[in-house]
Amino acid sequence: MQSFLLFSPEVAAxxxxxxxxxxxxSTIISxxxxxxxxxxxxxxVEQIIRDAGAVPATIAIIGGxxxxxxxxxxxxxxxxxxxxxxxxxxxxxxxLSTGKLGATTVAATMICAQLAGIEVFVTGGIGGVxxxxxxxxxxxxxxxxxxxxxxxxxxxxxxSILDIGLTLEYLETHGVPVLSVGxxxxxxxxxxxxxxxxxxxxxxxxxxxxxxxxxWQLGLAGGVVVSNPVPAEHAxxxxxxxxxxxxxxxxxxxxxxxxxxxxxxxxxxxxELTQGRSLATNIALVKHNALVGARLAVALSPxxx
Numbered sequence: 001m002q003s004f005l006l007f008s009p010e011v012a013a014x015x016x017x018x019x020x021x022x023x024x025x026s027t028i029i030s031x032x033x034x035x036x037x038x039x040x041x042x043x044x045v046e047q048i049i050r051d052a053g054a055v056p057a058t059i060a061i062i063g064g065x066x067x068x069x070x071x072x073x074x075x076x077x078x079x080x081x082x083x084x085x086x087x088x089x090x091x092x093x094x095x096l097s098t099g100k101l102g103a104t105t106v107a108a109t110m111i112c113a114q115l116a117g118i119e120v121f122v123t124g125g126i127g128g129v130x131x132x133x134x135x136x137x138x139x140x141x142x143x144x145x146x147x148x149x150x151x152x153x154x155x156x157x158x159x160s161i162l163d164i165g166l167t168l169e170y171l172e173t174h175g176v177p178v179l180s181v182g183x184x185x186x187x188x189x190x191x192x193x194x195x196x197x198x199x200x201x202x203x204x205x206x207x208x209x210x211x212x213x214x215x216w217q218l219g220l221a222g223g224v225v226v227s228n229p230v231p232a233e234h235a236x237x238x239x240x241x242x243x244x245x246x247x248x249x250x251x252x253x254x255x256x257x258x259x260x261x262x263x264x265x266x267x268x269x270x271x272e273l274t275q276g277r278s279l280a281t282n283i284a285l286v287k288h289n290a291l292v293g294a295r296l297a298v299a300l301s302p303x304x305x
Contacts, residue, residue: 004096005116007057008069014055015117020297022049023068023113023121023151026060028286029075030084030103031264032124033279034271039079041283043072045122045290052294054120059112061087061095061102068116078103086260088141106153107145110223119212119300120152122293124286125189126225128158128167130262131249138259143167146223147174152212152300154226154293156285157187157194161245161266164194171225172199177215178225179208181292187229190236190281198227205292209299228292234284236277244273 007015014021024045029038046056057069060078067074078084078101087095087102089111095102104112106126113121127140146153158167168186171178180186180198188194202208212224229235248269257265270278 002115004064004066005112006065006067007116008067008071010055011057011069018302020054020120020294020301021057021116021118022054022290022293022297023109023116023118024056024058024290025106025109025121025123026058026070026078026084026103027086027105028124029058029078030081031086032267033282035079037279037283039075041286042075042079045286048287048290049122049294052291052298054294054297057113057116057118059104059109059116061092061100061104064096064099066096066112066115068112068118077101086264088260089145090141106142107140110142110145110149110151110153113151114149118151120154120293120297122154122286122289124155124282124289125157125159126153126155127263128162128164129170131161131163133163133166136258138262139170143170143174143176146171146176146225148222150216150221150223152208152224152226152296154228154289154296156189156230156289157227158189159263159266160188160190160194160241161249161263164188164196168196174222175220176222176225177211178227179211181208181226181228183229185229186227189285190230190241190278191238192229192232192235193238205295205299208296212296212300226292226296228285228289230281230285231288234281236274236281241270241274241278244270247273
């Protein structure tokens, strides 16, 4: 499997020196934000990780390789290409074998990060159980990946377009611990509170690292969700975003939007309905997650633990 991995010079040097590395997904670049804000945000997020003492490794599928760490040109390609496929576990073999351009979701990035020996992965929000899943069976592959792939995922919870209660129930059933940072409540991406609690509140990188290391040393394979709420000054009012999400969900249903297309459709529509404020919140929370993730990676590194 190592033959599929292609490390950037920066990531290769970090691995050789034993420096902490943080994985970043690429779907947020290709499908989560509009160009050019997506590329600019990606660059800024990478720099936040560097400034905190770790090395960023944005992951994508390019030219039949899992690229771990991207050049400026590769970031531009992902951010501006309309042909980038959204790649989850199901799609990895197809995109690699055909040489297509692929942007990795949470699930695919976790797989690639584990192959590359990276323990911490930063994203915006994880996928979950979609509303109406009792009839549609629409459940993100991210959740199953968290059940058995040993990577810590730093996120701002799950988007409130999902059924947050059922998402947390699914994670509990599969033994995936959900940590919270700075508060007992589980965040809902655009807002700091979802109305649900996380399993455990661990505020410092050293506490989080001790928990994660203990879990894996016990042989308890699988991921850990580190939920980090959006900074208060960038959070959106709960009632407002809930009403907008309800409208966007109704439009998606009436237009027959399903499967992988649902989340990009909803995010784009929410951005329109909030006149761009949701995008500003999205960018702010990703940057905040990058800082928390980098500090966790440093705390998990052999020199620290």
